[in-house]
Each structure stands twice: as structure tokens, then as C-alpha cells.
Amino acid sequence: xxxxxxxxxxxxxxxxxxxxxxxxxxxxxxxxxxxxxxxxxxxxxxxxxxxxxxxxxxxxxxxxxxxxxxxxxxxxxxxxxxxxxxxxxxxxxxxxxxxxxxxxxxxxxxxxxxxxxxxxxxxxxxxxxxxxxxxxxxx
Amino acid sequence: xxxxxxxxxxxxxxxxxxxxxxxxxxxxxxxxxxxxxxxxxxxxxxxxxxxxxxxxxxxxxxxxxxxxxxxxxxxxxxxxxxxxxxxxxxxxxxxxxxxxxxxxxxxxxxxxxxxxxxxxxxxxxxxxxxxxxxxxxxxxxxxxxxxxxxx
Numbered sequence: 001x002x003x004x005x006x007x008x009x010x011x012x013x014x015x016x017x018x019x020x021x022x023x024x025x026x027x028x029x030x031x032x033x034x035x036x037x038x039x040x041x042x043x044x045x046x047x048x049x050x051x052x053x054x055x056x057x058x059x060x061x062x063x064x065x066x067x068x069x070x071x072x073x074x075x076x077x078x079x080x081x082x083x084x085x086x087x088x089x090x091x092x093x094x095x096x097x098x099x100x101x102x103x104x105x106x107x108x109x110x111x112x113x114x115x116x117x118x119x120x121x122x123x124x125x126x127x128x129x130x131x132x133x134x135x136x137x138x139x
Numbered sequence: 140x141x142x143x144x145x146x147x148x149x150x151x152x153x154x155x156x157x158x159x160x161x162x163x164x165x166x167x168x169x170x171x172x173x174x175x176x177x178x179x180x181x182x183x184x185x186x187x188x189x190x191x192x193x194x195x196x197x198x199x200x201x202x203x204x205x206x207x208x209x210x211x212x213x214x215x216x217x218x219x220x221x222x223x224x225x226x227x228x229x230x231x232x233x234x235x236x237x238x239x240x241x242x243x244x245x246x247x248x249x250x251x252x253x254x255x256x257x258x259x260x261x262x263x264x265x266x267x268x269x270x271x272x273x274x275x276x277x278x279x280x281x282x283x284x285x286x287x288x289x290x
Binding site: 032033035036038039040041042044045046047048050051052053066067069070071072073074075076077078079080123130131133134135137 | 158164165166167168169170171172173174179189190191192198199200201203204205207208211216219220221222223224225226227228229231232274
């Protein structure tokens with residue numbers, strides 16, 4: 001049976017800054033870390049959580065839109081995560097703004113492990129008209 | 140490993156970091172988080188549909204990761220992995236086959252409770268010399284890692 005997509009179509013004007021999503025949990029495995037380190041060609045890379053894009057994950061579970069382009073991203077390092085620990089992510093809409101006629105949404109997320117250790121914070125500015133960027137990039 | 144005592148001055152250059160992007164590296168980055176479905180990063184058709192580009196692009200978060208690596212190597216993991224911040228703006232796409240070079244320059248220091256925050260301007264260029272990203276990073280270097288004259 002086909003899954004029903006019950007996501008809400010994004011209404012940028014109606015989106016409320018401060019909206020906080022349901023907490024999200026996942027297990028960070030050694031295999032995930034090894035694959036990440038291979039991909040970024042750095043055997044000491046300490047924050048594989050970056051690849052999990054946890055700040056936009058819950059947004060994407062709740063809303064559907066035309067896609068997005070990452071325009072800006074900030075990452076705060078607190079403690080490298082430990083393999084085999086469950087991480088809990090709290091994510092929210094931190095801001096939204098209009099620049100040069102284009103709509104942006106800022107999401108923010110904080111990850112904490114099962115022992116209560118603060119892991120990282122990520123803040124992402126996403127442009128919500130990705131095809132505009134494609135035109136500028138010239139294919 | 141012994142503690143590295145080092146002073147930080149405005150204008151100091153950070154050791155550059157060079158990365159050669161391949162589609163395999165992009166696929167591994169995306170796959171490490173279980174993102175195995177087609178996307179603008181891994182699939183040419185998805186990139187065409189979402190971005191209107193002729194090929195895939197690397198996630199900006201890969202550039203972010205590389206900037207973090209450059210600063211971690213400079214400050215040391217014992218400092219950067221606990222106090223480091225990187226904030227990057229992505230100006231142009233990074234594609235498979237690109238060689239990107241990360242450079243950094245110390246822009247200033249400011250006192251914090253138990254050390255000094257050292258700020259760094261970051262620039263990313265591709266093999267054509269086009270700037271693909273700009274931003275800043277910082278870390279709080281504990282007093283124990285600074286020479287006495289800097290305290």
C-alpha cells in the first residue's frame with residue numbers, strides 16, 4: 001500500500017518563527033562515523049552529525065516545498081559524539097527573511113547524547129527557490 | 140601529547156587545506172547519514188529537476204566540514220572540538236571533479252572567561268580561482284595554552 005504524504009505544503013508567510021519540532025532520536029553507529037570520515041577524507045573528523053542534517057530533518061518531515069539550497073550554515077562544536085550512543089535533537093524555526101525577492105528559512109538544532117552531553121548546534125539558512133540558484137549557476 | 144603554547148596575532152595565516160571532490164566522496168557523505176535516495180547531491184536527474192543544473196553538486200555541509208577540519212588542525216582537537224565555531228556562506232556550487240582550497244587568516248582575539256577567543260576569516264576557492272564560500276570561524280584558546288605575555 002502506498003504511504004500517504006501528510007506533510008503540509010509550506011506557506012512561507014504563515015510559517016512561525018519559534019515553531020519547535022518534535023524531538024528526533026537516532027543511534028550514531030561506528031559504521032556511520034567510518035563512512036563519514038571516508039567521504040570527507042579525514043580520519044579524525046569528529047562531528048559526523050553534520051551529515052545528518054538534523055536541523056532540517058524535522059522541517060522536511062512536517063512541510064513539503066519546492067526544495068532548497070543551503071545558503072549559509074554555522075556549526076558550534078561542544079563535544080564529539082561517541083559511537084553507540086543515542087542522540088536526541090531539538091530543532092526549531094529560528095528565523096525567516098526575504099532578500100532580493102527570495103525567501104529564506106533559518107532552522108536551528110541542538111544535539112544531546114543519552115548521557116546528557118551537549119554535542120553540537122547547527123544553524124542553517126535555506127533558500128526556498130532552488131531553481132533560481134540553478135539559473136545563476138549557469139547549469 | 141604535550142600542550143602547544145602558541146600566541147595568536149591578527150594577520151596570522153592558517154595552514155591551507157585542499158580537497159578534491161569526487162562523486163564517490165559525496166555519495167559517502169550523504170550515505171553516512173542514511174540518505175541513500177536520489178537527491179541533487181547524488182543524482183543527475185534530481186539535480187536537474189530541483190536546481191536546474193546539468194550535474195550534481197556537493198552539499199554545503201561538506202565545505203563546512205572541511206573548514207572545521209582546517210581550524211581543528213590549527214587550534215588542535217582538544218581546543219577546537221569543544222569551543223570551535225564555523226559560519227560559512229555558500230556562494231557558488233562545488234561539483235564532483237572540483238579541487239577546493241580553504242584559507243584562513245586570524246582577524247582578532249578577544250578575552251573570554253578562561254581564555255581568548257581567536258577569530259579567523261575563511262575563504263574557499265575552486266581550481267578556477269572562483270570563490271565558492273566565505274565566512275568566519277573561532278575557538279576559545281584556554282589561558283593554559285597561551286604564552287604568559289598574552290594573558
